Amino acid sequence: MSTLSHLDGDTIVAIATAPGRGGVGIVRLSGTAARAIGESLCGAPLTPRHAHFRVFRDSSGQQLDSGIGLYFPGPNSFTGEDVVELQGHGGPVILDLLVKACCAAGARLARPGEFSERAFLNDKLDLAQAEAIADLINSTTEQAALSATRSLQGAFSREIDALVEAVTRLRVYVEAAIDFPEEEIDFLADGKVAEQVEALQTRLQQVLQAARQGSLLQEGMKLVIAGRPNAGKSSLLNALAGQDTAIVTPIEGTTRDVLREHIQIDGMPLHIVDTAGLRESADLVEQEGIRRAWEEMASADRILLVVDGSSPDADIASAALWPEKNQRLGADLPVTVVHNKADLSGRPPAVIQQGGDTIIELSALTGAGMDLLREHLKQCMGYSDAGGDSFSARRRHLAALAEAAACLEAGREQLQLAGAGELLAEDLRRCHNALGSITGVISSDELLGEIFSSFCIGK
Ligand SMILES: Nc1nc2c(c(=O)[nH]1)N(C=O)[C@@H](CNc1ccc(C(=O)N[C@@H](CCC(=O)O)C(=O)O)cc1)CN2
Ligand SMILES: Nc1nc2c(ncn2[C@@H]2O[C@H](COP(=O)(O)OP(=O)(O)OP(=O)(O)O)[C@@H](O)[C@H]2O)c(=O)[nH]1
Ligand SMILES: [Mg+2]
16 A cells, blocks of 8 residues: 555654765654654754754763754644754764664654655645755756746746636536536537637647746756767767767777766756767677667657768768668657768858758867857757746646646537537546646645655655
């Protein structure tokens, strides 16, 4: 049985600060016995919301550390339960000793994310806000962190709540009409319902657009660099990363393994993958590298197909890869062709549209045209670094919003084609559920387990 979505009576304890050494380290307790355990270590009563300087001792009276004891009575605490913090010196051994003493006094070790989970179960946060805590901690760019803070403050949840409210109103209206069949016909015919469904669709698309941006900020763009040996793929990785991560040589087949580098472009996290040059090879190691290259391409947000633009058959070289790509990965993968070595070809840096393809002329060696590439990558993902009001979101949220949008569209069609009020009502109910799964009004133990178990311990 899952223990997740139920609050047990346990008092939990964990180190709340990052592992390793630091000036100060915090041990946090939550639950009904938190106060008693905290007071036993502090050796004196803890006044609510007061900072007490104390010596922390175990049950045998052994001095462990000295520090600040804090007591937040529930429900006005982070978890909504009684919370005690022991703020000691930030060394891993001493903090572990404090945790052990708390366990000896009746606490148990917290599971990953259990503090946040309790905050969620006690209605201190909704699910999207709890996820924003983890996203804030894991943010890799300033923009990502600030957008996570906005979600934690409820910016995303308010958008969802507003959508839920509109769907609820519409459901009440539609279901009332179904209950009075004589009036149902008029009600469906007068176009007001269709109008409201469409207004809701527009609103939902706006939230989806903002959430896409928010999820991009958190998860970033995956860029796979692929192409023939010696085209300059590794040089391009190094140019983007601004450091010599990859080995570059004039020998074909230099890169055999998959190389990864994480950077950002104006706040958009970019996960770059450099791959082995694509060619027929008898070398087992190289074959495996090439197999992995195709595998990485399959999950790319964008593939940079790098071609040596200075070779006379540059276009043929890139064209030759198309049938193979289509065969392996399908026709509509997002590919941008890079004509590298512009310094040799003499062609000026440029972004060229040609028969549905985008071609970028650049030189990984001199850096000419790299700014065009960066702009292009942002554009591909619809990333705008201007927005100071974005909020963070996750793939999970995008999927739920897309599901809600699909339900609305199905409902609109039912109404239009069949004038079917009952089918519309059912689609609205499913739309409502999808939206509810974002803030966790509707959630399963499985989903909660999946979300909170990916948090760090002590969060
Ligand atoms: N020392 C310490 N710093 C911390 C945390 C913590 O748990 N301990 N946090 C942990 O994540 C974050 C702050 N988050 C918190 C959120 C709510 C409450 C809280 O006590 N809320 C009560 C009272 C609010 C009030 O007084 O206005 C409540 O919501 O009822 C505390 C911390 C970051 N800094
Ligand atoms: N002139 C010039 N030479 C370049 C440029 N980019 C790469 N090269 C050279 O081309 C050769 C191959 O570069 P790499 O970056 O190793 O090529 P690669 O595509 O990673 O090759 P493999 O790993 O073997 O598949 C090296 O000698 C680079 O210095 C460029 O923009 N201009
Ligand atoms: Mg290489």
